[in-house]
Amino acid sequence: MGDKIFYTTVFVSLLIAIIIIYFVVSIILYHRRYIRLQRERITAEITILENERKRIATDLHDSAGPLLSTVKLILNSIDVQNEHDKKIIEKSSRYIDETITNLRQISHNLLPNALERKGLVEATREFIQQVSEQQSLAIELRCSGDIQVQPEKAIHIFRIIQEIVQNTLKHAKASQLRISLSQDDGQLLLLVRENGAGFDVKKVKSTSAGLGMKSLEIRTDIMHGSLAIESAPGQGTHYCIKIPA
Amino acid sequence: MQPNHITNFLLSEIVAIPLVIGAVRFYRINTSYHPFILLLLMAFTSEVISFICIHFFHSNNAITVNIYALIESLILLYQFRAWGFLYRRQRLFYTLLAIFILLWTVENIIFFKIETYSPFFKGAYSFVIVLLSINEINYMIVQDSRLLFRNAKFLICLGFIIFFIYQIIYEASYYVLGKDDVVSVATRIISLFGYVNAFVNLLYGVAVLLIPEKKNDLYFKRHFGM
Numbered sequence: 477m478g479d480k481i482f483y484t485t486v487f488v489s490l491l492i493a494i495i496i497i498y499f500v501v502s503i504i505l506y507h508r509r510y511i512r513l514q515r516e517r518i519t520a521e522i523t524i525l526e527n528e529r530k531r532i533a534t535d536l537h538d539s540a541g542p543l544l545s546t547v548k549l550i551l552n553s554i555d556v557q558n559e560h561d562k563k564i565i566e567k568s569s570r571y572i573d574e575t576i577t578n579l580r581q582i583s584h585n586l587l588p589n590a591l592e593r594k595g596l597v598e599a600t601r602e603f604i605q606q607v608s609e610q611q612s613l614a615i616e617l618r619c620s621g622d623i624q625v626q627p628e629k630a631i632h633i634f635r636i637i638q639e640i641v642q643n644t645l646k647h648a649k650a651s652q653l654r655i656s657l658s659q660d661d662g663q664l665l666l667l668v669r670e671n672g673a674g675f676d677v678k679k680v681k682s683t684s685a686g687l688g689m690k691s692l693e694i695r696t697d698i699m700h701g702s703l704a705i706e707s708a709p710g711q712g713t714h715y716c717i718k719i720p721a
Numbered sequence: 722m723q724p725n726h727i728t729n730f731l732l733s734e735i736v737a738i739p740l741v742i743g744a745v746r747f748y749r750i751n752t753s754y755h756p757f758i759l760l761l762l763m764a765f766t767s768e769v770i771s772f773i774c775i776h777f778f779h780s781n782n783a784i785t786v787n788i789y790a791l792i793e794s795l796i797l798l799y800q801f802r803a804w805g806f807l808y809r810r811q812r813l814f815y816t817l818l819a820i821f822i823l824l825w826t827v828e829n830i831i832f833f834k835i836e837t838y839s840p841f842f843k844g845a846y847s848f849v850i851v852l853l854s855i856n857e858i859n860y861m862i863v864q865d866s867r868l869l870f871r872n873a874k875f876l877i878c879l880g881f882i883i884f885f886i887y888q889i890i891y892e893a894s895y896y897v898l899g900k901d902d903v904v905s906v907a908t909r910i911i912s913l914f915g916y917v918n919a920f921v922n923l924l925y926g927v928a929v930l931l932i933p934e935k936k937n938d939l940y941f942k943r944h945f946g947m
Contacts, residue, residue, distance in 0.1 A: 484897050488890060488893045491844075492889075498855055499859065502859045503859040503862065506860055506862075
């Protein structure tokens with residue numbers, strides 16, 4: 477009788493242990509699946525967004541731009557005698573030129589041509605040059621070795637750099653920003669350091685409603701990479717992003 | 722204190738509460754919950770037949786309990802199929818169905834345990850139902866953003882887990898107790914079963930109240946008032 481009780485107790489305990497283990501394993505598996513689905517959903521959303529940006533940029537560059545140039549040509553070919561009319565045509569022509577320049581700028585901001593034609597490093601260089609012309613921030617780009625990145629990852633890395641530069645301009649009050657790109661052991665390393673006001677990373681992550689930081693995290697996550705941000709008030713900010721190539 | 726068979730019967734008849742609510746709402750609720758309402762009806766019928774056997778004919782209710790166990794296990798499997806998990810895994814559904822029928826036949830017919838208590842089949846299907854319920858609950862915890870304690874499926878699965886884990890312990894206690902031996906711990910476990918059953922039936926009552934209505938009907942009513 478004693479043996480029967482012992483073995484039955486052991487058996488029932490074993491069943492309950494299996495139930496508990498199954499509970500833990502099952503919730504872990506569902507959670508992993510949920511994370512995977514979330515990542516797939518966000519990747520799809522960002523891909524749609526980038527494709528749409530590309531389409532708009534191409535339309536602006538290839539359709540609206542030439543059309544406006546044609547309008548300008550036709551306008552200039554009008555033979556007018558009246559001085560007042562001539563001035564109006566000149567003024568309109570200047571507006572059309574401005575509009576064409578603005579359209580090119582918008583198209584470039586949406587998707588830099590250099591990214592597709594010359595790759596990540598050249599596109600970043602072009603972007604830095606543009607920012608430096610308009611802002612007082614001194615930006616330095618260092619690349620060690622030959623940087624080879626897949627096009628679908630290049631766009632995310634470029635957007636990350638854009639986001640960090642924009643954040644620095646908006647919030648950091650920094651005078652210097654250094655960007656370093658290197659590739660080794662099948663891993664792309666993007667290091668960014670600025671000497672701005674700095675911030676409390678944990679606090680900003682938990683309270684910020686802005687999309688900047690989230691965008692960095694999401695794009696890094698999509699590429700299965702890791703993002704580390706080190707900052708403290710008054711000590712500038714360091715970004716370290718590792719991406720498997 | 723051990724409850725007598727009338728107290729046990731009254732406790733078990735609390736199943737009438739979710740059954741009545743289910744019957745009233747039957748045509749309005751989502752059809753995926755219909756097997757559960759059928760299960761409540763079977764439980765109620767089984768308890769009434771058991772009471773009649775014991776109280777009026779002074780006979781054993783083992784046959785009723787054993788046949789009910791088979792019906793319950795099959796309805797529960799069908800319920801998990803209606804909820805989708807076993808529908809997506811047809812092979813697992815048919816395997817479990819075959820195992821349940823085979824195990825019940827071997828224990829009750831081949832070993833002729835139908836006129837006595839058969840703990841192995843009940844223990845086995847309870848174990849499977851607990852695992853299936855855990856699976857459903859975990860899916861809801863991770864995927865469902867709604868409040869879980871107002872989710873009928875969550876409450877029903879919670880009830881299944883409580884009831885069937887206790888049933889495993891209960892069957893083990895019966896197995897240890899044997900026919901004439903008196904082991905105080907096992908006796909207490911067995912006597913508490915009625916109260917656990919009553920609590921779970923009250924939980925089912927709340928769950929049946931929370932079962933969502935048929936979606937299509939709701940949309941048609943809202944847009945066409947019919």
